[in-house]
Amino acid sequence: MTYGLANGPTMIAAVDQDLICAIATPPGQGGIGVVRISGIGAKKVAETLCAKPLKPRKAVYCEFTHQNERLDDGIALWFPQPHSFTGEEVVELQGHGGPVVQQRLLTALCAAGARIARPGEFSERAFHNGKLDLAQAEGIADLIASTSVAAARAALNTLKGTFSARVNEIKDNLVSLRVQLEAAIDFPDEDIEILEQAGVVEKLRSLAEQLQQTLATADQGRLLNNGIQVALIGSPNVGKSSLLNALVGEDAAIVTDIPGTTRDLLKIDLLINGLPIRLVDTAGIRSGVDKVEQQGVARARAQMTEVDLVLLVVAAPDLQRSQMENLVAEVQNQALAQNLEPPKILIVANKVDLVDQSVHIPAHANVAVSALTGQGLDDLRAAIQKQVGFGQDNAEFTARTRHIEALKIAAVQIFRAQQGIEKGLATELVAEELTHAQHHLGSITGELTADELLGKIFSEFCIGK
């Protein structure tokens, strides 16, 4: 990824005073989670979430709301410049924590005009404003260097799979549009088709739609708005519903020992180690006789691809490798058939109370539990937390939030370009919007330098007198 050399806004670096926000408390579950905002306008932006005027250095209790939705409640603290951690205007929102709630706060702050801070940026600002001494400076530089490597790796992780495929497709379409426009601008003598004929209007419209769809279906949105979806999948009577009940702690699902009892999908929202999880129980997968049950099985299959995590439940006493591999393959094929990213899979061996563990440690399973005795349930909770991406740090999550923010800005620019071309705005202004859109997408996909753009023009059009 290169910065700064491409067209469009240059790289943002230190000594800026634009508004930044980040989670200030250590990652993981804590009693209190602090989101910190620093820069010019911090108070104003915070007040849009708090809906209350803030007072200097006074704790103000409020509900944090965004678009009429309550995100959390807690205390807001305003530190006017320069008496703050960074030396800039700072607001701290102290809520009840939980990574998802905090990410939603960040998203709301970004919508109100802040951007997510780079690793170490708060400390860096503190240093530049004389809040930290020189002795600490090198430590901060090291911190920035190491955390940015971690952040880069996390960003890379989020770029695998369908999200990345979609973003790259959007980028390719945007580049092809820019090639068309810039070629028409820089080489008007060449017989490059005029914009209307080249379908620029149509291409812009479909690009805008593509962006909207990606934004709407981005995993981030799904995670943040509906919680993390976890499905219990398995053969009949392996104890899926018992497991669900054990996790929930009450009899939410009907549990009997007759195979095929759960004919429909049962959805329950619960907190697992502070993460909001939507647990979906499904009918056991088998070739049922009953029509109603068949429908249930079909829904179970469909569900496999819509969730973030599949708990593949098997019964420990009759755990067979082949059976398990078949189930894993089925989940994956189901996803591939629909051109979706396969969900993560956790193999849960239930009913360990029925086996002699010294002999029968279910080696193929990720977790061994007993829904009946409660044995291994904490391991399962921890495994779920780890699988859905909130293990030790939330760098990956933050990276993704950053990507979504970049996509949103790009979408606005594309929309303006589209409006511009419809209103008959000068080509150079439409091109300007697209350049900005490209720059924002570039923070995900890497920049396109002016020379690379020219290279594409020269390979596509026979330029030259």
Add this chain to the structure above:
Amino acid sequence: MRYPEQFDVLVIGGGHAGTEAAAAAARMGARTLLLTQNIETIGQMSCNPAIGGIGKSHLVAEIDALDGVMARATDQAGIHFRVLNSSKGPAVRAVRAQADRALYKNAVRKILEHQENLSIFQQSVVDLIVEGGRVIGCKTQMELDFYASSVVLTTGTFLGGKIHIGHEQQPGGRAGDAPSNALAKRLRALPFRVGRLKTGTPPRIDGRSVDFSKLEQQPGDEPRPVMSSMGKRQDHPSQTACHITYTNELTHEIIRDNLSRSAMYSGAIEGVGPRYCPSIEDKVVRFAEKTQHQIFIEPEGLTTTELYPNGISTSLPFDVQMAFVRSMSGFEQAHISRPGYAIEYDYFDPRDLTYSLQTKALDGLFFAGPINGTTGYEEAGAQGLLAGINAARKVQDQAFWEPRRDEAYIGVLVDDLINLGTTEPYRMFTSRAEFRLRLRQDNADQRLTPIGSKLGVISSARQRFYEQKMRELAALKKDFAGNCIMPGSDLDQRLSLGLRKETTLLDALRRPEVTVETVSEALGIETSNEQAITVLRQLEIETKYAGYIKRQDDEIAKIRRHETMQIPEQIDYLSIDGLSNELRQKLDQQRPASLARAARIPGMTPAALSVLLIHAKKAASL
């Protein structure tokens, strides 16, 4: 022998870079000597006889805003003017002129010969005189040595120039002119990285052998634009038309059949040619699906019948040139008056230069033009102007002028060159300028004339002309801001505004449908009143683009904050742990003066920049 007079600035080369450099240094009061192999070829157009075009006329306008030569000479010599991109917006709008070669050369020479502080001397330069890491003069062929405080080298395509026609090769800096081989050899011994580039020209054709009835005619534009902001249509000589023809399947077949005889395809040429100016061989091979290529036929002048068929530059042997030229419509009987050829030449890696165009290796030595890997008269002229200004600044012991990317295309050009280098002859395109919307031809004077004025490179006539325009613009703006249009009023109706509440004329001008044309009609400004229309157009652009400019201003403000963050010279990049090895090496080699410049090094990341800033602060406080 030592020439008795000591000069402030020596300029070596009388092409487009050399003439601008010499004239600029002299305008600034430096005692300047221009050394050329041949006084007759001062201001010679080696390639096609046209000045301007997209991105290029922007450079010409900037040269003009600093009172340079090129725009003025073009108005004296232009025989065909067109406005390009007129419908695509004011920032990418450009002027292109066909020039009469002889008139152009005369105009340039006349300007130079009337320039105070400037002398010209005809002699080949064979070596530089270096003393303690500093260039203090040069040696010429006749063993006459010249001494000066600054030396500007503008050798064009002459360093180690080699001309290829088919498999034939001969030394040459341009057809008919000897290359500068002695100097090239000496310069190769100095600590500069050298590369080879190539470019080509088409065969020239005698117009008397062309059947014009078969060609498309392309007349110049009316109303005819001017190149210089102070230019007048009355200055233009009489006008003539250009023509268009096309290659065809037969042309392509002839070329394909003889590819092995092309210098480029037989591997005889090591230099890299430009992607945007491919030879006809390249076009036929790379775009095999195209059944025809457009050929733009440019007149060489008013008093010659020679034509320049732009679009068929080639290094094929002469018999193939004849065959393919005659396969084209209108050229069936064409007589080639000069064969086309490819030329290879030395250039020095521009990454060895600083923003002032002074070399990093030798104090007092400046490079401008194709020697830096660029192509084009306009690119050469712009660099020449900058090098000339800075050569004079050096003599005056003043800080260099280093235009930024947001100020001028000259800034984009230099910044690209010295940071990225180039692997093909570098040409300007508007898409290279991220602040394109503000780097317009129409506001080149507002961007640069005040700076030129401070540098002392502007004549008093231009100063007065500029101030007058600014006064008129300010007055018009005030007038428009104070002119309240009432709903239903006469003006409301004449401008078809359909107002609901009172609005100033200035606010009305923001609307897309309110244009110079509708306003001048409504206010009764005669379209023949060019000065008034120019000022009105300026106000229109400023008003309509205010939002876009504001957005860019915010970006620029950030860059400038970074510019104020200086990096101490003694900083040890190699010991900074938080940076990748590659970045440490690059930083150590380029030693950027400020954070803004470090930001432009390829591969730089925001995190690396932060780390660098912290270390810079630390180093500064030690």
